[in-house]
Amino acid sequence: MPELSGPLRPGATIGMMGGGQLGRMAAVAAARLGYRVHVFTPEADSPAAQVSAAATVAEWSDSEALGRFAASVDVVTFEFENVPGDALDLLAARVPVAPSPRVLRVSQDRIAEKTFLAEAGVATGPWAPVTAQAQAAAAIAAVGLPCVLKTTRLGYDGKGQATLRRADELAPALGKLAGQDGSFRPLVAEAFIDFACEVSVIVARDRAGTIAAYDTVENRHRNHILDLTIAPARVASAVAEAAQSAARRVAEAIGLVGLLCIEFFVTQDGRVLANEIAPRPHNSGHWTIEACAVSQFEQQVRAVAGLPLGDPSRHSDAVMKNLIGDEIGAVPALLATPGLVPHHYGKAEARPGRKMGHVTRLFPRGGLPDETGIAAAFAPAP
């Protein structure tokens, strides 16, 4: 694989695989550093393409389009972890790609991911692979009930998941998780974790192995989709530190060049169990745009472009709320409310469950409000 020989010069082009809001915010950060972004996505008029210098709209499998794209960019990264590994391999043969296709592949497959985490010495909840339907009953017995069955690939925001409370719920769950043609898809069975809260850490690593990690934050989900991120997480310092050190271990063990997010469950007795790795900017890091001197998006660009990493420290506390589906209609009222910073991703259609934007409120460092204050943080001004 070709490697960057030095920092990317201003005016150079970063190839971005994926056209979603993460690519959009990274493209804005890249522009601030003097770079152009060329987006590759199958989607016409994507959020990232709207703010980028160039876009290739083509299927992931279109090797001619991938070849032209590779010839037109100086380095490639991605904002979407379901980019086919083969597409990234094709690019990596011609142009530097960061994070590497191996990092992408580990994060795409829940069995590969959990196996990697175990090898890296990062704890997860009990799990068992279900690579054939006949293994399912034994896997559930091994992890115990209740449990969560998840497809190994292409699941996100609760898609490709089924929670089982009783053994007789297995057959309907297998039906729900089958492919469109009814065929079995590989699964993992996970013990259901009765977590006290969920936290995440975003960590960047450059080619020299320097690491910069953002503070551990707390995440609340609604309908399986991230609703709120509270920065910093209101957990014991030992819990926040355990998440930090696990994130650093993952970045080192996987040889990361770029940025990744690792999500954890915090158990009632204060253990930190890794759930998922996403080797790209993450929804739980949007607060860094306003609350840190260098956001997660700029940090990704710096790592990929061979620039020094920026200071990830938090100058303010923050709460970020996603605007899902019709909630995007609140933007005019949010804009008119002092202290709120809404972001709109430029998506034309507000489908239910679709991430349309987000809004952040800053608080003085150490000055997060209580639960009532957090619930009221995004109320529009009367």
Ligand code: AMP
């Ligand atoms: P995932 O797609 O694995 O990130 O899961 C989405 C969300 O579902 C998580 O953030 C949790 O809120 C919930 N969830 C997933 N797996 C489990 C589990 N094993 N136990 C309890 N809740 C889970």
